[in-house]
Amino acid sequence: MTIDPIHDRHGPPPVPAGLVRVVAHWQGLCRGRALPEEEDLDPAALGPWLAQAALLERSPLAGCAAPRIRLAGAGLSALSPAAKRGTPLCALFAPAERDRLHALAAGALDGPGPAIIRAYALRRTLPDRRYFIDMALLPLAGPAGAVTRAFLWFDRPGWRLAEEPCALGIRAGWVLPRRVQDATAKPGLRVIRGGRDTTPA
Numbered sequence: 001m002t003i004d005p006i007h008d009r010h011g012p013p014p015v016p017a018g019l020v021r022v023v024a025h026w027q028g029l030c031r032g033r034a035l036p037e038e039e040d041l042d043p044a045a046l047g048p049w050l051a052q053a054a055l056l057e058r059s060p061l062a063g064c065a066a067p068r069i070r071l072a073g074a075g076l077s078a079l080s081p082a083a084k085r086g087t088p089l090c091a092l093f094a095p096a097e098r099d100r101l102h103a104l105a106a107g108a109l110d111g112p113g114p115a116i117i118r119a120y121a122l123r124r125t126l127p128d129r130r131y132f133i134d135m136a137l138l139p140l141a142g143p144a145g146a147v148t149r150a151f152l153w154f155d156r157p158g159w160r161l162a163e164e165p166c167a168l169g170i171r172a173g174w175v176l177p178r179r180v181q182d183a184t185a186k187p188g189l190r191v192i193r194g195g196r197d198t199t200p201a
Contacts, residue, residue, distance in 0.1 A: 012174040015116065016134040018155030022049055023114060023176075026138040026151065035141040038149050051075040054152040056089060056137075058109065066090040066098070066105050067150055076154070079121075079133075080166065089152070094122055094167040107175035108137045109147045118172040119154075132171065 015023050025045070029036035043050065052075040056067035066089045076083045082091040089105065090098040101117075108115040115137040135154040142148035 119168040
């Protein structure tokens with residue numbers, strides 16, 4: 001599922017470079033299952049990423065499609081003052097973007113797989129410049145197998161976080177298959193220099 005027309009229709013774009021390691025870590029936790037479970041998360045292994053992370057849970061409130069924040073790292077709290085326990089994730093985004101966010105969250109929590117969001121900060125001081133932030137929304141299964149929570153991680157932005165509150169817009173978003181190719185993996189085919197095509201004419 002693609003939420004932005006700039007992408008072609010031949011499948012989802014690749015995982016952004018800043019998200020490759022955390023998506024590959026999530027994949028490694030699957031261990032042959034469709035999804036990892038929340039208990040598979042190891043805080044020690046996630047240490048370098050925890051500041052820019054949040055643990056989300058499905059909202060128990062009817063009519064709220066976005067998951068709610070259960071735990072938030074310091075980086076997410078600095079990005080938006082709305083990043084507090086119990087707050088719906090959509091509160092971090094501008095109202096006009098919330099339907100798109102709900103669609104991406106549904107793609108992650110109900111299938112087919114992790115959601116990638118290219119967000120940008122809407123700042124009053126420099127409204128003509130967009131500061132992009134790549135996010136990964138990675139679903140987690142509960143003990144009964146239902147997807148009850150998700151791990152959210154955002155790539156550290158290249159700009160200094162301002163003291164002023166900022167809402168987020170969505171430049172692009174797409175949902176990956178359950179198993180995506182790790183961009184750091186070695187290719188499965190190897191080019192042999194000097195080789196010839198042996199296909200019969």
